[in-house]
Structure formats: C-alpha cells, structure tokens
Amino acid sequence: MIETIEEAEALLEDLIKQVPDYRITDGFDIGLLRKHSKGVSKVAKQTTKEIRQNYDNFNVDPVEMGIAGMLHDVGKCLSDDFLIHAIVGGEYLELQGLHQIARNIRTHFTIREVLQIQESRGLNPDDFTPKTWNELVIIYADLHYYVDRISFEERINDLLIRRTGDGKQSIIMAVNRLWGIDSDIEELRNGTYNTDKLNKYSFLD
Numbered sequence: 001m002i003e004t005i006e007e008a009e010a011l012l013e014d015l016i017k018q019v020p021d022y023r024i025t026d027g028f029d030i031g032l033l034r035k036h037s038k039g040v041s042k043v044a045k046q047t048t049k050e051i052r053q054n055y056d057n058f059n060v061d062p063v064e065m066g067i068a069g070m071l072h073d074v075g076k077c078l079s080d081d082f083l084i085h086a087i088v089g090g091e092y093l094e095l096q097g098l099h100q101i102a103r104n105i106r107t108h109f110t111i112r113e114v115l116q117i118q119e120s121r122g123l124n125p126d127d128f129t130p131k132t133w134n135e136l137v138i139i140y141a142d143l144h145y146y147v148d149r150i151s152f153e154e155r156i157n158d159l160l161i162r163r164t165g166d167g168k169q170s171i172i173m174a175v176n177r178l179w180g181i182d183s184d185i186e187e188l189r190n191g192t193y194n195t196d197k198l199n200k201y202s203f204l205d
Contacts, residue, residue, distance in 0.1 A: 002098060005041055005063065008070040011096075012037055015077040023080065032147065033076060039145035041069035044137050047189060054191035060134055068104040068134070069141050083118070083167055086111040087128070104134045108142055112177075113170035130181070140185040143178065152182045 002008050016030055024030065045066035052058045075089030076082065090106030093099075107130045115125040130136055143155050150158075156178070159171050187193040 002067060002096075002101070003063075005045070005066040005070055008041070008067040009038070012070055012074060012077075015074055019077050028076075033073060035147055036145065037070050037073055039148070040072060040138070040141045041066045043145045043149070044069035044141035047137055047141060047185065051185075051188045054188065055193075058133075058188075060137060064100065064104070065134065065137050065141075068101050068138050071098075071101060072105040072108055072138055072142060083114045083170070084111065084121070087123075100134075103132070104138055107131075107135050108138050110167075110170035110174040110178075113173040114166060116173065117166050117169055136181050136185060139178065139181050143182060152179065 002011060012034070016034065019028060019030065045062045048058075048060050048062040048065045051060070052062070071089070071093060073085060073089065074092060075085030075087065078092055079085060079088040081088070086106050086108050090102040093102035093105070107128045112125045112128045115121060115123050115128060130139065143152055144150060146155060146158065156171065156175055160168060163171060184193065184197075
C-alpha cells in the first residue's frame, strides 16, 4: 500500500527502470515523464489545498491527489500504446491494490474521446467519463503542468502542434469538455463556484 507521495515516486522510478531500451532509443523521454509526473503531483496537491480553504465540505485528500498525480502516467512505462496509457495505468494500479488511485487516474485527459474514435477497441467511452472531483483535479493538474506551469490555452495549443492522427483528433473533440473541467476547478480555487452545482460530482457530502 502506498500512503505517501515519496512512496509513489519510488514506484514510478521502479517502473521507469523497467522501460525497455528500444523505447528509449525510439524517443521515449524518461526525463520528461519524471519531471511532468512530479509537477502534476505538486499541482494536484496544491489545487486540492486551495479548494479546501474555500469549501469546508471538500472531501478530497491533498496527499491522495499528490499520489495520483505522481502515478497518473505510469501506463506510459508499461505500454507502447500512448493513446490508452490511462487505461493501462489504471489496470496496473488496480493490480497493486491501489483502487482509489486507479479510479482517480483512469479517466484523465482524452481517453474518452480516443475510445469514441477507436471503436474497434470494444470499450464503452462512457465508462471513462469522470464522475468525481478527484478525477477532475488530476485532469486539471495534467492540463496545467507539462515541463513547467502552463495555461490551459498553452497546453492545448502545444498538444495540437505535437500530436498527429487519432491523438490530435481526440484533443479537438475533447477541448470543450476539458475547458469546462478547467473552468470548474478554477472557480473552486477562487471560491466563486456556483453552490447550486456543488453536487455535480460525487465527492461533496
């Protein structure tokens, strides 16, 4: 069982050591993965703390979010198929007994849209639609840290430049959904969230 962000980082490092040499030769950037994961962890933890200062009934644990942020991209270590790394990572964490962390990360980024595009995978996109604020915090943190803190617009524009094929198409399809998530979290951070919508996701009492 992983209970600290430091333990999560150690697990990530163990998985990095297992990445085959051919993937590194082919351009898999371990340094980038390491830096991005640490950054997302910090943003997720800090964002949760900020929201908790505004809403007493915010039930999300900052340390849990830091752990999830550190491990959100472990699927990239385990599979050549970048587009489904959220699913691969979630399945791995489930096998490690990290069920809540798996749920927090398995819906991040554009996996829902990837499954809509690639129907042949036989997975229901609705099963990968975020349903808790925990998941949204991870999505928000992932959007706001690449190799440094970054705005939503900068992150999307960068991805549209770098991605091709189904990866790029999934971003185009997801941009409005991601913008809505980003806006919700920003309002929570600022303490301006519409209280009538507080029960939109399941983490609030």
